[in-house]
Amino acid sequence: MKQTLVTGNEAxxxxxxxxxxxxxxxxxxxxxxxxxxxxxxxxxxGELPGTYFDRMESEHSVMSAAVGAAAVGARVFxxxxxxxxxxxxxxxxxxxxxxxxxxxxxISRGLSAPVTLWSDHNDFLDQRDSGWLMFxxxxxxxxxxxxxxxxxxxxxxxxxxxxMVNMDGYVLSFTDEPITIPSPEMVKEFLPKYxxxxxxxxxxxxxxxxxxxxxxxxxxxxxxxxxxxxxxVMEEVMDDFDRIFGRRYHxxxxxxxxxxxxxxxxxxSMSTTAKAAxxxxxxxxxxxxxxxxxxxIRPWPAKAIAxxxxxxxxxxxxxxxxxxxxxxxMFPEIVETLYNLDRRPLVSSFVVGLGGNPQTEHKVKExxxxxxxxxxxxxPRVEWNDVDVNDMDVNDMEGL
Amino acid sequence: xxxxxxxRDLPEQDYFTGGSSACAGCGPSMGLKLALKVLGPETxxxxxxxxxxxxxxxxxxxLKASWIHNAIENASSTAAGARHGLDMxxxxxxxxxxxxxxxxxxxxxxxxxxGAAAKNERIIYICYNNQSFGNTGFQWSTATPYGSxxxxxxxxxxxxxxxxxxxxxxxxxxxxxxxxxxxxSLAYPVDFLNKLNRAKERDGFSYIELLGAxxxxxxxxxxxxxRISKLAVRCGMWPLYEIENGVLTLNKxxxxxxxxxxxxxxxxxxxxxxxxxxxxLQSLISEHxxxxxxxxxxxxx
Numbered sequence: 226m227k228q229t230l231v232t233g234n235e236a237x238x239x240x241x242x243x244x245x246x247x248x249x250x251x252x253x254x255x256x257x258x259x260x261x262x263x264x265x266x267x268x269x270x271g272e273l274p275g276t277y278f279d280r281m282e283s284e285h286s287v288m289s290a291a292v293g294a295a296a297v298g299a300r301v302f303x304x305x306x307x308x309x310x311x312x313x314x315x316x317x318x319x320x321x322x323x324x325x326x327x328x329x330x331x332i333s334r335g336l337s338a339p340v341t342l343w344s345d346h347n348d349f350l351d352q353r354d355s356g357w358l359m360f361x362x363x364x365x366x367x368x369x370x371x372x373x374x375x376x377x378x379x380x381x382x383x384x385x386x387x388x389m390v391n392m393d394g395y396v397l398s399f400t401d402e403p404i405t406i407p408s409p410e411m412v413k414e415f416l417p418k419y420x421x422x423x424x425x426x427x428x429x430x431x432x433x434x435x436x437x438x439x440x441x442x443x444x445x446x447x448x449x450x451x452x453x454x455x456x457x458v459m460e461e462v463m464d465d466f467d468r469i470f471g472r473r474y475h476x477x478x479x480x481x482x483x484x485x486x487x488x489x490x491x492x493x494s495m496s497t498t499a500k501a502a503x504x505x506x507x508x509x510x511x512x513x514x515x516x517x518x519x520x521x522i523r524p525w526p527a528k529a530i531a532x533x534x535x536x537x538x539x540x541x542x543x544x545x546x547x548x549x550x551x552x553x554x555m556f557p558e559i560v561e562t563l564y565n566l567d568r569r570p571l572v573s574s575f576v577v578g579l580g581g582n583p584q585t586e587h588k589v590k591e592x593x594x595x596x597x598x599x600x601x602x603x604x605p606r607v608e609w610n611d612v613d614v615n616d617m618d619v620n621d622m623e624g625l
Numbered sequence: 626x627x628x629x630x631x632x633r634d635l636p637e638q639d640y641f642t643g644g645s646s647a648c649a650g651c652g653p654s655m656g657l658k659l660a661l662k663v664l665g666p667e668t669x670x671x672x673x674x675x676x677x678x679x680x681x682x683x684x685x686x687x688l689k690a691s692w693i694h695n696a697i698e699n700a701s702s703t704a705a706g707a708r709h710g711l712d713m714x715x716x717x718x719x720x721x722x723x724x725x726x727x728x729x730x731x732x733x734x735x736x737x738x739x740g741a742a743a744k745n746e747r748i749i750y751i752c753y754n755n756q757s758f759g760n761t762g763f764q765w766s767t768a769t770p771y772g773s774x775x776x777x778x779x780x781x782x783x784x785x786x787x788x789x790x791x792x793x794x795x796x797x798x799x800x801x802x803x804x805x806x807x808x809x810s811l812a813y814p815v816d817f818l819n820k821l822n823r824a825k826e827r828d829g830f831s832y833i834e835l836l837g838a839x840x841x842x843x844x845x846x847x848x849x850x851x852r853i854s855k856l857a858v859r860c861g862m863w864p865l866y867e868i869e870n871g872v873l874t875l876n877k878x879x880x881x882x883x884x885x886x887x888x889x890x891x892x893x894x895x896x897x898x899x900x901x902x903x904x905x906l907q908s909l910i911s912e913h914x915x916x917x918x919x920x921x922x923x924x925x926x
Contacts, residue, residue: 247713250706277709281702282740289699289737293671293706296693299713301706319695425691427667427719434694435681 233397240372321356326379343581485515650847673729727768763842800868844893
């Protein structure tokens, strides 16, 4: 075990190093590059003797190769971002449908066009119906810890599904943070050797990915049930993680919720800024505000979310993503989760931080004040916090 | 290495048995049946979406070997992953063999194929070329020969030729990757399986392209599959040759080619091809044949 400064990309690479995958197919894309470069350097230095590091011709090929390797029983790791994740999209469904426990770090970056290198969550959330399990980390320690947990969960026979561990590009991927890197012995205790259940073997021919007729619904339902099973498995794994590594994780991350009347629902690294703003608002203004961070996006931890929000009077869902013509992606998910509660809070929606637009403490406070207004008027709002979209000229290419 | 001299030498054992859903007279199915005689059951066939994808239909399969169907454009990359997965798990003896159509090879999957070939992955790639996107009902691909009618290049008032694009020279492309590249024919199974045996022995990538006569798409009587395959070779539509280390070897040489008309007249897809179209196709074939003769035994790419 050692304390060290690492970036989010390096934290993901450390996670991979500690689980010793058999195969790492890669393709470079900003801001993921440093993750695979780190692994490539370790491979060249002989640090990962049981791993084959492959350089593919596209992200589509990366995920295809991951499927091929996982289908023969190999433990696989990879990482990507943004356009690369979208290029994989087709094969992500196939990996989940084949029930292959691949683990992938995704480093969020906004999608083209226009081009941005900075982070928002559209790339990650675009995969929400793919059948993958989806974690979203807040900081670099969590990136490493979730990669380790991801393998335990993915390889559990009640689950057997691929897992994504997301971090925000730049804010985490390229920022050094002090983290604890666990010892290989502790990881060995936490993560047993992978014994594949349905794999191709020399003396046992297996058909993977054939067409089916009426059974299609059954296979899809199995994918769903396996994903639902993952909630229970995640809780077990998080308990065991705490026992071995002494760091406590839950399905959702609750911050100052005990007496909170106002709750901000967030994802990823902006949660840290929001937490700082919340502490200030509590200290300086006595506002009873708290935060619920969505750590697990798939499977959807509805019970944990409803439980955490049941005493809130007003909730602001802060979406760092956009479904054009719809709004924030997580807003309707939260509303649906709360709809059948006996007493449900007012829920407002804020779309923020697209293409890395910084979410400062000031902006978080602004949202909180708007939420207080909404509670007073009893009217929730659906709003953008960074830009005024009323009377917007959709053809204005100048004067921006 | 085992060298077959005649068809009597070929292994009797089959790993492609009954219960296939393919058409009667299906060339690509015959090709896979032949290939598995040499490859055996310790083989993973990586299939690209196409006609052959329907061979296994849950919960049945006519195959006694392993099979992975991923998608259409990624057989090579899936195979690369399977190869390295097997190798890292100490399972180096299993064969990893792609079996993909021409659309999946020449067109949508060429990036993945080029990547695996350039890295010289220990994979055998068999392209069963039925000169079209066959499973979707016979549409044009860049392997479709000049003058063939397809569902997306129908002959009409403004286009009497049908396919006007000249097909890609895939062997040259693959040869330029410095891998073993060869053509093969259902009418010459000894040549095909000897090439496959060579590929099996190689510590690297091999590309074998088998003309997969397609009774439904080419529109001919199913009993003619082997005859048409033979005519394709005799008429120069499908010369048998190989490229290794850039050097070309013509495997079946003829002092004179039969006129292409003998190949064309048995197939509905060339019916109504005007004479100037036949002439242009004949000149394209003659040009290619002359080039192969000229480079026989020499550095070709």
